[in-house]
Amino acid sequence: MFPIYRKYSNNKSFFKVFDSNSFEEIQVLGSNYWIYPFVAKILPDRNFIKDMIEMEGGGWIEISAEAYNGFKSNCEKEFKKQN
Numbered sequence: 001m002f003p004i005y006r007k008y009s010n011n012k013s014f015f016k017v018f019d020s021n022s023f024e025e026i027q028v029l030g031s032n033y034w035i036y037p038f039v040a041k042i043l044p045d046r047n048f049i050k051d052m053i054e055m056e057g058g059g060w061i062e063i064s065a066e067a068y069n070g071f072k073s074n075c076e077k078e079f080k081k082q083n
Helices: 043-054 065-078
Strands: 004-007 013-019 022-029 032-039
Touching: 004 065, 013 043, 013 065, 022 043, 022 065
Parallel strands: none
Antiparallel strands: 004 013, 013 022, 022 032
8 A cells, every 4th residue: 555645635745654653745946956755653644644645634645656757866956845
C-alpha cells in the first residue's frame, strides 16, 4: 500500500506518505522550494496523516509516483532549494 502520493489542488504542495506516521512534503513558494520530512508524534498529527491517506475533507488529490517524482525533479531544475 505504501508509499502513496497526494497533492493539494493548488499544485504548491506534494506529499509522499511512507506509512501511517510519516511523510515527505515538497512545497513551492515563489521561486523557492522546501522538502520537509515529517514524523507524527501526537494524535492530531496522526489524524492529519490518516485524513491524507483516506482523502478525507476534500482537500487531497491522489497522484502517481511519476507525478510526484516529476514535480520533485522540476523543482530541482526550476527553483532554489531552501533548508
